[in-house]
Amino acid sequence: MRTVIVGAGLIGRAWAISFARAGHTVRMWDTDVSAAGAALGFISEVLPELAEHDLLSGQEPKAVLDRIRIVGDLEPALADADHIQENTPERVEVKREVYARLDASASPGAIIASSTSALLPSQFTREIPGRHRCLVCHPINPPYLIPAVEICPSPWTSPEVVTRAADFMRSCGQAPLVMKQELDGFIMNRLQGALLEEAFRLVADGVASPEDVDVGLRDGLALRWSFMGPFETIDLNAPAGVRDYAERYQGIYERIHPSTQRRVDWVGPVMDVIEADRNSRLPRQDLAERQRWRDLRLMELVAHKKLSEVLANENLTEVSADKNLTEVLADKTHVEAGK
Amino acid sequence: MRTVIVGAGLIGRAWAISFARAGHTVRMWDTDVSAAGAALGFISEVLPELAEHDLLSGQEPKAVLDRIRIVGDLEPALADADHIQENTPERVEVKREVYARLDASASPGAIIASSTSALLPSQFTREIPGRHRCLVCHPINPPYLIPAVEICPSPWTSPEVVTRAADFMRSCGQAPLVMKQELDGFIMNRLQGALLEEAFRLVADGVASPEDVDVGLRDGLALRWSFMGPFETIDLNAPAGVRDYAERYQGIYERIHPSTQRRVDWVGPVMDVIEADRNSRLPRQDLAERQRWRDLRLMELVAHKKLSEVLANENLTEVSADKNLTEVLADKTHVEAGK
Structure with a gap:
């Protein structure tokens, strides 16, 4: 699928990794071109770490990176998109304006999803002609490590759009929570x-x-x-x-x-x-270093979880055969208990 | 230290593992001798699994098991104990009676800790002469895998007893949460x-x-x-x-x-x-099998956590040297961004 990332900050750059890793093409746009450049720099540092933890589905970092392009012009990218992920500041007037622009140029089949954590989709899509294709897909950052994504429809989001958005998220390895109605704070x-x-x-x-x-x-x-x-x-x-x-x-x-x-x-x-x-x-000057530690711990944990389900299932069969100690015990139990 | 487990059900048998693994001797008592026998059977099955996950501090399962004895007579064990862990039914009249008995026979220096999750220590220790040495040490089951333990003092528990109980728990590899006062539901x-x-x-x-x-x-x-x-x-x-x-x-x-x-x-x-x-x-008839799956997953997770802190710290130094892709990128960023 062809995706567009609108806003290349903390959330936008993380979505780019998730989408590109799943084989989707990513066009990344930001009002501030240098922010988009910095995002690409960040992505190029994270991809080898993901590869090291076997979290790129066996792909080379470069192969994933090659699917991501910064664009200076938003409109042509929108016209060509299947999924648009908006990550602009959490202000309702900003989102309203951005949504009008996105809806005006997006291809008719495109879904327009917001990463907002603080606003309800009805607050900024009411007046949009294509409001039926607008909804919230709210990640916990970073989505390339944390699978859960909240899919929150507005009252006028079409059910088919909800289903397609959830399917797209699943294609990226995310775990969608599909809300039945919009509610402050989501789930x-x-x-x-x-x-x-x-x-x-x-x-x-x-x-x-x-x-x-x-x-x-x-x-x-x-x-x-x-x-x-x-x-x-x-x-x-x-x-x-x-x-x-x-x-x-x-x-x-x-x-x-x-x-x-x-x-x-x-x-x-x-x-x-x-x-x-x-x-x-944690002295305040060490916050940034600790954030990096957190991301590495998270990577280890996610890699562990991938393996662990398999291991637990294997052990379930193996260990039940290994009851030698139970027998050794029998005598002892009887002697002591008889006291 | 010499410990006594009073009540050998789900919680008692799990504490026995935690205490014995740490090198403490364990005397396990239950009104129902066959329950104590069953507990020992369970322990003998779990220990090899713990060893497999390197969760016995390098000890042989048998060495840990050898520290645990079922006793038919409670009083002699109490007279000889440093730490007594009570795991009887969650009924205040039962606990009151049990505590009177424990306090009457326990050696003067012994701490008497309850595993209760539902009762406050003041509810069943008020009338006990040795009430200053009584408190709650509430685990999440099973404590040999889940470190957190709530230490909840009553208004008359001596601070020195709180400190000693917390130290004992730390010696068992537990992570005590030391409450400043008793409160329904603990933390x-x-x-x-x-x-x-x-x-x-x-x-x-x-x-x-x-x-x-x-x-x-x-x-x-x-x-x-x-x-x-x-x-x-x-x-x-x-x-x-x-x-x-x-x-x-x-x-x-x-x-x-x-x-x-x-x-x-x-x-x-x-x-x-x-x-x-x-x-x-999860069909209701598969609950028991899934509980076993849960315990294995938990074991994998705990083993993972032990390793992960080390790995994350190592990577923190390694990965920062590995920025080759960032440089490769520079051109691309400029070309695309200039559009």
Whole structure:
């Protein structure tokens, strides 16, 4: 497919990698040509790292890079496009103007998707003649490592466009969450927000430190969530599955609920505590280096996940044959238990 | 150290592995001797799997197993213990009775820790003479794979006991979250609950399917959380760190908040939707097999995490030397951008 990236910042450059890796051609445009150049520089650094982690489907970095071109002229690229991904600033007046321009020149069959995380598609596509082909495809950055993408239709987005956008995303190795209707925060920011609100409350109330919260996720809750998600997790956490879990444990959560009905101001006094804690672990001048560390850890994790499903399935058969120790044990159990 | 496991069910048997792996001796007791025997059988099956994933610190499974003994008589074991881990049913009257018994016979220096997830320590230790040495050490099961443990003191738990309990847990390779005061749901169930309440609302409102929620975590949010936690994640998600993030994005979450001020009954109509979805992906008769798959995936993930920190740091130095493609690119950028 022929794709156009509109806006070559953090999100645009990351989409370019995802699209080009899947074999699609990418035309990248930005009002600021030097930004597009910088994006291409970034991409050329990331591709060899992806290859090293076997995350280019066996392709050479150069083969992927060759599918990406910066264009100085937007309109000819639009006329020739199947999928247009817009990544302009998160201001409704900017998006309205950009969408009018994109819709005016895009080929009739093209889908126009926005990467917005903060705006609903109805807010900037209402007046557009081709509004039925406009929707949101919101990634978690960077999409070439994080598969989840929220597909959020406006009330007037055609169902066929939703299906095609989701299929295109799947062709890029993304995992689309197809929303049934538009809703502020989409799905992931609502889930993240719910957890963050509780995290800020716990710190503000002096119950936990920011690091306690991070440990609770990175050495606790998020381990299973990272390969199963929360519903499968609770489905496996009670003998008879998810209903059994809800029946057993809803009481705990019901009891907690009243104490969660307030917001803490994130930039109020609690932020002094959080910032001091974070600063003690990561001096502010090291933020950029740590972002690079994060991206490498993420790459390792994604490569691991690709292998792990296979391994877990293999072990499932192998290990059940390896019960020698159980037999060795039998005596011991009887002797001690008989005391 | 000499440890006693009181109650050899799902949690007790898992603690036995964690304690014994760290070199501590384990006396395992249960009112039902056959349950203790079954626990030992389970342990003998898990240890070789842990060894296979290099999660026994290079020890032979048998060496770890040899540190675990079932005892028919509780009192002599208590008299000789440093750390007692109680895993009896989640009923306050049961715990009160058990605690009276444990405190009466435990050696003066022993810590008595409960694995409870549902009760506060003050609810069952108030009347105990040695209540200053009682507290909660709540794991996510299984603790031999999931490091996070919540240390929850009652109002009368001595600070020195909290410190010793946390140190003991660290000696077992656990990652303690040390709560400053007791609070219903502790830390992790409050965080999990906040996210689950939103997940149930999204499904009940027809915005997302249960699978959309799971994809949003396992292919999205939980990837970074699984090695950084949510505070470090947002600290790295804005150019100037966590305060910058809060200033930029609090507005989105503030806007969402009013629509999250209600609970959906988890076992109401929404459960029919969730159960049907889960059942279509995992027939109820396959739950046990999938639990086994989960444990293997978890083992792979934990083994991966052990290696990954090292790898990411190595790559951080290596890759920055590998910028050949950036130079190759320079021409191309200029030609295309000039259009």
